[in-house]
Amino acid sequence: MTMSPDQASQFADAFDxxxxxxxxxxxxxxxxxxxxFVALLSEGHLLLEDVPGTGKTSLARAIAQSVRGxxxxxxFTPDLLPGDITGVSIYxxxxxxxxFHRGPIFANIVLADEINRASPKTQAALLEVMEEGQVTADGVTHPVGSPFMVIATQNPIEQSGTYRLPEAQLxxxxxxxxxxxxxxxxxxxxLEGASARPHDLVVAAVLSAETVVELASLARTVFVDATINDYVSxxxxxxxxxxxxRLxxxxxxxxxxxxxAKTLAAANGRHYVLPDDVKALAEPVLAHRLLLDPEAEFDGVTTSSVIAQILIETPPPSERQAG
Known part of the structure; x- marks a missing residue:
């Protein structure tokens, strides 16, 4: 089943x-x-690399409130244990x-603040739950629920005492x-609203968590032409x-x-993907998956600049073909 134009219009209205x-x-x-929201409705997770005080916690809380979740x-700290995230079994x-006492991972939106400060073992425990959507303790599986999104943050300035996420985990x-x-x-x-504390700001619920799950399923039905698949490849x-x-x-x-790209197309009111959808998402989706050659890094090359150059050099299909 493919998304209809009316469904695309309704999706875009809800997204806006x-x-x-x-x-x-x-x-x-x-x-x-x-x-x-594209990440949430694509049933994925978001990594934010930012300095402190830019609103990461406010963003996570507001998203959860807007979907009634x-x-x-x-x-995350160096002494954080895997059980502190997933939960523990108590006699x-x-x-x-x-x-089994559930850990904080059992929520619709989980903010993993400064994920690179925890040990690799704890990072791996979180990433395992992200991939599988469940926690297994004493042979019993506990689903974390749906929708489920982890918003993890990294501080790009302070690297002392941190554990860099391996490329496979990124x-x-x-x-x-x-x-x-x-x-x-x-x-x-x-500054004009400085008298209000961040915790006092409440976002009115727009959709129910169940509706978000339905929208995510609907986004998967957006039409993708063979030329778009060829372009992405x-x-x-x-x-x-x-x-x-290097990688x-x-x-x-x-x-x-x-x-x-499917989710973005639906968010823009279309039931089919265009090359522009792919271009708009190529940097946030692909850049963190690249591993640069050390000499290129020394010369100031960034993964974002590599993606930008690739987009220039790789011709997209025409809109007539794609639509």
Missing amino acids: RLVRGVEHVVLGKKHVIRLA TANRVQ DQKSGTFE DRFIMKSSIGYPDHASTIRI RLVDATRNAPEV GASVRGALALIRT
Whole structure:
């Protein structure tokens, strides 16, 4: 079954209402908010690399409130254990059995703050839940529920005492982006509302969690022409053959680009994907999956600049073919 034009219009209306609601809390960052909802409705997870104080926690809380869901925040530290995230089994003396106590991962939106400060073992435990959507303890499987999205953050400035995420684990995030500092006008609006504490700001629920799951299923039905699949394949191949790149994008990256392009097309009111959808998402979806050659890094080359150059050199199909 393929999405109809009417369904695409309804999807776009719901998407815009979600974005407008969160914009009241995270000011001047519509692009990042849209990317976050694209990740959510693509059933993926988001990595934000940003300095402290840019609104990452506010973004996660606002998204959860807008979809009438639950939100938890986990501050990652070197002494954090896997059980502190997933939960632990505790012996109940009355019943004589072990009872599983759920950890903070059991929420619709989970903010994993400064994920690179935790040990690799703890990082791996979180990423395993992200991939499987469930926690297994004592042979019993506990689903985390749906919708489920992890918004993980990294501080790009302070690297002392951190554990860099391996490339294979970075690949688990469907997108990587940053919020950044607000512009002048948005900063003025934030200062005017300085009397209100961040926890006092509440976003009105726009959709139910069940409706979000239905929208995510609907996004998967967006039509993708064979020429779009060919375009994505050529882009991914180009990342592997670029002279500055030691490790290119994986097949998982290509699948992520198609999935998010479908969601973006629906968010724009279309029931089919255009090359522009792929272009708009190529950098946030693919850049963090590349591993640069050390000499290229020394010369100041970035993964974002590599993706930008690949987009210039790889001709897209015409809109007539794609639509």
